[in-house]
Amino acid sequence: MDDVVRQILSRRRFLQLTALSAVAAACSPSAVGTAIPGGPSSAPGGSAPGGSGGTAPSTTAITGTVNVSYPDEAGLKPKYVEQAAAALKTQYSGVDVKIDLQKIGDDDYYTKLLLALDSGTGPDVFHVGGSSIGELADASYIEPLDDYVSQWADWSQYPDSVRSGVTYKGSVWAIPYGLDMRWLYYRKDDLQKAGLPADWQPANVQGILDAATAVKNAKEANVLPYALYAGPAGSSGTADHAFVPLLWAYGGELQDSSGKWIGDSPATKKVMAYYQKAYDGLSPKEILTSTKPWTAMREKLGNGQLALLFEGGWVYGGWFSADKAGTEQNVGYLLHPTETGGPSFTIGGPGTCWYISSRSANKQGAWEFIKAMNTADIVGKLNAEDPHPVARKDAADVAEYKASKYNLDATAALEKAKFVPPDPGYSKVIESIQKATARIAAGELGPDDAAKRYTDDLTQALGADKVTSL
Amino acid sequence: MAVGARRSLGRNRLYLAGLSPAAFLLALFFVGPALWALGSSFTNRALVGLDAANPRFVGLDNYAHLFSDPDFGRVILNSVIFVIGSAIIGQFVLGLLLALLLDHAQRRGFLAANFVYGAVLLAWVNPTIIAGFLWVAMFDFYNGSLNAGLGVIGAPPVNWLGQGPMLAVIIANTWRGTAFTMLIFLGALRTIPSDIYEAARVDGASAVRRFWDHTLPILRPIAALTLLSITMSTFGTFILIQTLTNGGPAYQTEVIALYAFHEAFQNHAVGYGSTISVVMLALNLAFAIVFLRWSRARA
Numbered sequence: 134m135d136d137v138v139r140q141i142l143s144r145r146r147f148l149q150l151t152a153l154s155a156v157a158a159a160c161s162p163s164a165v166g167t168a169i170p171g172g173p174s175s176a177p178g179g180s181a182p183g184g185s186g187g188t189a190p191s192t193t194a195i196t197g198t199v200n201v202s203y204p205d206e207a208g209l210k211p212k213y214v215e216q217a218a219a220a221l222k223t224q225y226s227g228v229d230v231k232i233d234l235q236k237i238g239d240d241d242y243y244t245k246l247l248l249a250l251d252s253g254t255g256p257d258v259f260h261v262g263g264s265s266i267g268e269l270a271d272a273s274y275i276e277p278l279d280d281y282v283s284q285w286a287d288w289s290q291y292p293d294s295v296r297s298g299v300t301y302k303g304s305v306w307a308i309p310y311g312l313d314m315r316w317l318y319y320r321k322d323d324l325q326k327a328g329l330p331a332d333w334q335p336a337n338v339q340g341i342l343d344a345a346t347a348v349k350n351a352k353e354a355n356v357l358p359y360a361l362y363a364g365p366a367g368s369s370g371t372a373d374h375a376f377v378p379l380l381w382a383y384g385g386e387l388q389d390s391s392g393k394w395i396g397d398s399p400a401t402k403k404v405m406a407y408y409q410k411a412y413d414g415l416s417p418k419e420i421l422t423s424t425k426p427w428t429a430m431r432e433k434l435g436n437g438q439l440a441l442l443f444e445g446g447w448v449y450g451g452w453f454s455a456d457k458a459g460t461e462q463n464v465g466y467l468l469h470p471t472e473t474g475g476p477s478f479t480i481g482g483p484g485t486c487w488y489i490s491s492r493s494a495n496k497q498g499a500w501e502f503i504k505a506m507n508t509a510d511i512v513g514k515l516n517a518e519d520p521h522p523v524a525r526k527d528a529a530d531v532a533e534y535k536a537s538k539y540n541l542d543a544t545a546a547l548e549k550a551k552f553v554p555p556d557p558g559y560s561k562v563i564e565s566i567q568k569a570t571a572r573i574a575a576g577e578l579g580p581d582d583a584a585k586r587y588t589d590d591l592t593q594a595l596g597a598d599k600v601t602s603l
Numbered sequence: 604m605a606v607g608a609r610r611s612l613g614r615n616r617l618y619l620a621g622l623s624p625a626a627f628l629l630a631l632f633f634v635g636p637a638l639w640a641l642g643s644s645f646t647n648r649a650l651v652g653l654d655a656a657n658p659r660f661v662g663l664d665n666y667a668h669l670f671s672d673p674d675f676g677r678v679i680l681n682s683v684i685f686v687i688g689s690a691i692i693g694q695f696v697l698g699l700l701l702a703l704l705l706d707h708a709q710r711r712g713f714l715a716a717n718f719v720y721g722a723v724l725l726a727w728v729n730p731t732i733i734a735g736f737l738w739v740a741m742f743d744f745y746n747g748s749l750n751a752g753l754g755v756i757g758a759p760p761v762n763w764l765g766q767g768p769m770l771a772v773i774i775a776n777t778w779r780g781t782a783f784t785m786l787i788f789l790g791a792l793r794t795i796p797s798d799i800y801e802a803a804r805v806d807g808a809s810a811v812r813r814f815w816d817h818t819l820p821i822l823r824p825i826a827a828l829t830l831l832s833i834t835m836s837t838f839g840t841f842i843l844i845q846t847l848t849n850g851g852p853a854y855q856t857e858v859i860a861l862y863a864f865h866e867a868f869q870n871h872a873v874g875y876g877s878t879i880s881v882v883m884l885a886l887n888l889a890f891a892i893v894f895l896r897w898s899r900a901r902a
Binding site: 240244247248251265267268269271272273274364365366417418419421422423424429557560561564568571572574575577586589593594 | 652849869871
């Protein structure tokens with residue numbers, strides 16, 4: 134009996150260990166395929182130097198298949214991607230375009246893409262955030278586009294500020310279609326019920342918390358006063374839509390002049406104190422545990438169940454297309470206030486960009502697709518539906534884009550935008566910000582200790598030589 | 604003698620032929636990846652950034668880093684609480700009690716027993732991710748069934764996953780895994796002939812006495828096996844917690860498997876994530892060895 138049991142036990146143990154190995158295996162993306170086929174990039178053949186731009190047929194025929202991969206949950210991009218693919222196929226009869234639309238979130242898409250690129254099986258063209266340029270270029274996953282843009286007449290339509298956003302180590306790496314900017318959104322109806330004016334403006338950062346408190350005290354059924362992203366669940370929004378603008382509002386910076394990341398500082402402590410107040414009954418703690426909490430928060434602001442939210446400018450498009458009149462009437466948008474003054478700045482970003490894989494076997498075809506996808510017409514129409522300030526100037530003249538006052542406001546606000554430094558370490562900094570804000574929001578640490586732990590997290594993630602505190 | 608040796612070689616050959624496919628698959632899907640993870644744990648391999656282009660050998664840096672990681676102690680503690688709560692107290696004890704109850708009911712021909720049996724089994728046949736979403740639907744603050752129920756009786760909603768995250772994931776995992784323990788114990792209980800109990804009852808033994816003297820000795824070896832099995836699989840639990848809380852809030856439900864996943868695939872630090880999974884493997888091996896020694900010493 135016991136012998137039998139022992140044998141079963143060993144076998145059972147084996148089975149368990151095999152099951153366990155799934156975790157080990159999960160942590161081991163294919164070790165093969167690290168060789169880089171193709172070698173250095175072939176000089177772009179095709180259009181003659183100084184050629185007449187995007188639509189001019191190339192002297193060398195483009196052939197083969199172009200694999201295009203992009204994520205889209207909102208469903209606004211597919212028709213334009215199809216349109217660009219069709220245009221490319223019409224222009225070059227030998228070209229086939231295979232489109233891989235991934236209906237998943239940007240974070241999931243990015244991880245999936247990295248695993249594919251790591252194993253050498255990625256697409257020719259892909260579409261991810263411009264803030265990834267540094268780390269993608271450092272990993273040699275992407276192709277520098279200098280040779281391509283230098284022969285593209287339309288490149289002159291991209292202002293220097295846009296170009297510098299996609300430039301890293303002296304090269305251009307990606308083509309943006311719309312830039313990111315963010316607003317402090319507020320519900321006029323909710324604030325009015327709390328005794329505040331419809332054209333409310335905070336006198337300073339504290340003014341946001343004061344308004345939230347007023348909404349809370351008004352005890353309207355089913356209305357949350359305020360949402361402030363925190364923790365890993367908030368994804369990059371925890372940094373870009375909460376911590377970083379607050380840090381700037383309190384006079385802090387992410388990096389010092391030598392490029393070291395700043396951990397604990399007087400401004401960091403003030404941000405943590407702000408978080409503590411926000412999570413003392415104003416902002417819902419579900420943000421820490423929900424999956425994609427922004428989905429619920431955006432929806433709630435759109436239907437009046439949330440009074441205050443700092444979010445991406447593009448979010449307005451969802452509310453506007455669902456309820457045009459209601460959104461215009463009830464959703465107000467402002468710049469971010471500072472410690473001592475009213476709304477005056479926002480946080481910008483290069484938005485989601487198009488990249489060419491360094492291992493693409495059809496780089497010229499890939500570039501032609503990017504050109505077809507970024508005509509003034511498509512950029513203008515896409516940004517009219519998915520509202521961002523347009524990346525190329527002439528797209529602002531597209532009728533659909535010009536028609537909306539909101540688009541003009543967002544484009545104007547971009548002049549007040551401050552940008553996160555283009556540093557490949559930023560994604561590690563975001564992780565540290567998520568940890569630090571989770572601790573303060575969950576009530577585990579006070580502001581001073583949370584700010585100190587932020588330094589520790591940065592040091593842990595980036596190394597002591599890249600971190601400082603003030 | 605020579606004949607005996609030849610005969611045993613012949614028999615061994617048969618064993619070898621029978622075992623080699625399993626050994627091959629094990630080498631391919633366990634030993635290979637485990638060795639890869641071990642090798643990777645000595646590098647700064649990453650999915651993105653400079654370290655992705657040129658991973659370097661960093662010796663024991665990742666391990667030093669891990670053991671000075673202020674979150675790691677928390678993660679280990681969470682794993683231990685989760686295993687004790689959901690595997691030992693939840694699945695094991697509850698599974699045993701359910702099995703005893705069902706066995707008793709079935710021996711008495713109680714029809715509802717089959718219904719209970721089916722209900723418990725239903726929880727188990729769901730894929731883990733579906734079980735996870737079922738509990739999300741239960742616990743969710745805004746749209747969850749529990750808060751909808753509270754709303755009906757006029758009570759304010761409760762932030763279940765925020766206020767008691769560990770308890771919530773323990774309850775979900777217990778619900779999901781109890782059937783396995785129950786099935787095993789029920790199978791073992793059915794091997795006990797009814798006349799043993801009849802005889803004991805005739806001798807005037809109480810129910811507790813009958814359980815202690817007759818049931819428990821027969822269940823003991825199978826109980827040891829079950830305990831080892833569910834402890835190790837619970838230690839590696841990942842999908843259920845990822846679906847429910849994703850480790851939050853603030854690492855309150857971050858267990859070791861989830862931590863390895865987050866480091867490797869969310870933070871793209873493959874070397875560091877591998878280090879965590881190697882430590883996890885070592886802990887599981889140590890547990891298995893201690894457990895096997897202990898059960899052998901008792902035999």
